[in-house]
Amino acid sequence: xxxxxxxxxxxxxxxxxxxxxxDTDLKKIPEFLLKEEDPVFTFNKKIxxxxxxxxxxxxxxxxxxxxxxxxxxxxxxxxxDYIPDDIPVILDAKRGDxxxxxxxxxxxxxxxxxxxxxxxxxxxxxxxxSPFLAYEDKCSFILCLTSNKSAGDFQxxxxxxxxxxxxxxxxxxxxxxxxxxxLVVGATYxxxxxKIREIAYDLPILIPGVGAQKGDLEKTVKxxxxxxxxxxxxxxxxxxxxxxxxxxxxxxxxxxxxxxRDDINKFRL
Amino acid sequence: xxxxxxxxxxxxxxxxxxxxxxDTDLKKIPEFLLKEEDPVFTFNKKIxxxxxxxxxxxxxxxxxxxxxxxxxxxxxxxxxDYIPDDIPVILDAKRGDxxxxxxxxxxxxxxxxxxxxxxxxxxxxxxxxSPFLAYEDKCSFILCLTSNKSAGDFQxxxxxxxxxxxxxxxxxxxxxxxxxxxLVVGATYxxxxxKIREIAYDLPILIPGVGAQKGDLEKTVKxxxxxxxxxxxxxxxxxxxxxxxxxxxxxxxxxxxxxxRDDINKFRL
Numbered sequence: 143x144x145x146x147x148x149x150x151x152x153x154x155x156x157x158x159x160x161x162x163x164x165d166t167d168l169k170k171i172p173e174f175l176l177k178e179e180d181p182v183f184t185f186n187k188k189i190x191x192x193x194x195x196x197x198x199x200x201x202x203x204x205x206x207x208x209x210x211x212x213x214x215x216x217x218x219x220x221x222x223d224y225i226p227d228d229i230p231v232i233l234d235a236k237r238g239d240x241x242x243x244x245x246x247x248x249x250x251x252x253x254x255x256x257x258x259x260x261x262x263x264x265x266x267x268x269x270x271x272s273p274f275l276a277y278e279d280k281c282s283f284i285l286c287l288t289s290n291k292s293a294g295d296f297q298x299x300x301x302x303x304x305x306x307x308x309x310x311x312x313x314x315x316x317x318x319x320x321x322x323x324x325l326v327v328g329a330t331y332x333x334x335x336x337k338i339r340e341i342a343y344d345l346p347i348l349i350p351g352v353g354a355q356k357g358d359l360e361k362t363v364k365x366x367x368x369x370x371x372x373x374x375x376x377x378x379x380x381x382x383x384x385x386x387x388x389x390x391x392x393x394x395x396x397x398x399x400x401x402x403r404d405d406i407n408k409f410r411l
Numbered sequence: 412x413x414x415x416x417x418x419x420x421x422x423x424x425x426x427x428x429x430x431x432x433x434d435t436d437l438k439k440i441p442e443f444l445l446k447e448e449d450p451v452f453t454f455n456k457k458i459x460x461x462x463x464x465x466x467x468x469x470x471x472x473x474x475x476x477x478x479x480x481x482x483x484x485x486x487x488x489x490x491x492d493y494i495p496d497d498i499p500v501i502l503d504a505k506r507g508d509x510x511x512x513x514x515x516x517x518x519x520x521x522x523x524x525x526x527x528x529x530x531x532x533x534x535x536x537x538x539x540x541s542p543f544l545a546y547e548d549k550c551s552f553i554l555c556l557t558s559n560k561s562a563g564d565f566q567x568x569x570x571x572x573x574x575x576x577x578x579x580x581x582x583x584x585x586x587x588x589x590x591x592x593x594l595v596v597g598a599t600y601x602x603x604x605x606k607i608r609e610i611a612y613d614l615p616i617l618i619p620g621v622g623a624q625k626g627d628l629e630k631t632v633k634x635x636x637x638x639x640x641x642x643x644x645x646x647x648x649x650x651x652x653x654x655x656x657x658x659x660x661x662x663x664x665x666x667x668x669x670x671x672r673d674d675i676n677k678f679r680l
Contacts, residue, residue, distance in 0.1 A: 165512070167515075203508070203512055203515075205506075205508055205512045205513075205515035205516045205519065206512070206515050208515065208516065208519035208523070209515040209516070209518040209519045209522075209523065210523075211484075211488075211519075211523045212481040212484050212485055212488075215480075215481050215484065216481055219480075219481075234508075236506070236507055236508050236532070237474075237505070238505055238507075238532055239472070239474055239503075239505050240557060240558065240559040241559060243434070243472055243474045243475070244474075246436075246472075246474035246475050246477065246478040247474045247477065247478070249478040250474065250477035250478045250480075253478075254477070254478065254479075254480045263505070263507055263532050263534050264534065264564075264565060265532050265533065265534045265554060265557075265565060265566065266554070266557050266559060266561060266562065266566075267559065267560075267561025267562055267563065267564030267565055267566070268561040268564055269559050269560055269561040270557075270559065270561060285534060285535070288509060288534075288535050288539075289509065290509040290510060290535060290536065290538050290539065291536075291538055292535060292536025292537040292538040292539060293535065293536055294536065295533075295536030295537055295582060296533060296534060296536055296575065296578065296579070296582075297534065297535075297536070299570040299571075299575070299578065300570060300571075301568040301569060301570055301575075302568075302569075306565065306568070306570075306575070309565065309568065310565070313564060313565075
């Protein structure tokens with residue numbers, strides 16, 4: 143099944159555009175879990191168990207796992223294996239390299255880790271993205287406008303009367319012949335999101351930045367969804383998974399996830 | 412010791428600006444090595460043993476190791492440990508993420524893998540780079556103009572009368588307060604390299620693309636080095652490490668490495 147079909151199917155089943163970011167940090171998970179053999183996997187398992195009927199995707203950021211070395215990457219692999227098959231896993235890796243090397247990254251992400259989708263960086267251009275797009279049933283979310291303050295350093299610079307991120311949105315739309323491209327746009331830039339959705343009208347858009355980074359939720363939903371109120375994948379990480387650092391952490395995460403899913407749906411078509 | 416001092420010291424000792432790229436691919440190493448317990452490490456060890464008096468740095472590209480899963484990353488770690496301490500290791504990872512996550516990548520690269528330097532992607536701007544720059548004795552080589560054909564998609568686009576890559580070179584020069592920034596510029600763009608060296612006159616420049624990608628060596632050396640004929644780190648991967656797929660592979664790699672080091676030196680000040 144193509145990624146986009148898988149995404150629409152679970153969005154409908156769980157009535158959700160919410161993506162939970164599994165940015166699991168040993169310093170932030172409840173302390174009592176540290177005595178477990180694999181605290182990171184144990185934490186993720188509990189979060190998945192308590193939220194899997196509320197989400198349209200999970201998004202582990204590989205940096206958090208890499209920082210723990212090979213043990214961390216094994217925890218990541220176990221986590222991806224554990225997530226129910228009908229929920230897409232977007233591996234947030236922001237990879238980007240020349241063709242020869244990009245093929246190796248694509249192999250790692252899609253074959254080793256078995257993710258359904260990946261985030262990639264556009265700076266090196268089309269031939270750095272095409273090895274990811276060769277996996278037709280997977281999806282590549284290309285960074286367009288990121289949620290951080292310094293996004294302006296380059297992404298907001300003007301080229302031929304429009305900002306670089308719009309050029310990225312245009313190019314990515316033209317690369318979407320196999321319907322396996324997406325974009326990443328931070329919720330911290332709602333007006334720009336509106337413009338990007340006009341350009342990339344049929345692409346899934348991954349939108350981080352509604353939680354800890356305080357993006358505007360109403361505008362995010364209205365401007366980020368397509369004409370049918372779908373294809374926005376709205377991510378929250380810290381705001382959900384670290385809802386409590388006590389024994390009740392999974393129940394509290396569930397509450398936060400349900401709250402955000404329902405808040406999103408209020409603004410949905 | 413600061414990275415730049417370490418680089419100048421070994422450049423002088425080995426009379427070399429040559430960096431050998433350890434892009435080790437199980438499909439390309441001599442077949443007889445596949446029966447070894449760790450073929451990737453065994454291959455790298457032999458390459459290092461046969462070239463360590465000829466180079467100013469080694470550059471493993473992490474994608475090749477990631478594509479082999481955690482086994483591959485263990486081989487990478489062993490390789491970095493094995494490389495003599497006076498030779499800097501540049502981990503080619505092209506990482507880039509928002510601050511919170513960039514810190515995790517920096518930790519992975521500098522603390523887990525213990526690399527001396529890393530390549531990073533500029534697309535997310537200054538706050539995505541600064542967590543790497545917090546490691547004062549390490550070096551972050553920021554992608555400026557890459558060697559691939561599609562580099563033009565975004566990097567060559569004009570902003571305020573100069574191309575994006577020049578803006579990157581200017582910004583990176585301004586971020587270099589701790590003298591721990593570098594740039595990556597492909598040898599396939601010699602005229603542009605000249606301009607970048609003018610802007611970033613005191614930064615080390617990592618220059619891939621002289622081997623398999625056929626960049627012009629004379630111009631690369633003349634335009635890539637600083638006023639004293641230093642600070643260019645000229646990388647070749649495939650052209651050196653896959654010189655032969657027979658028992659003599661390490662000796663043949665040494666020949667190729669020596670040849671290229673000497674060719675580079677012909678054009679040096």
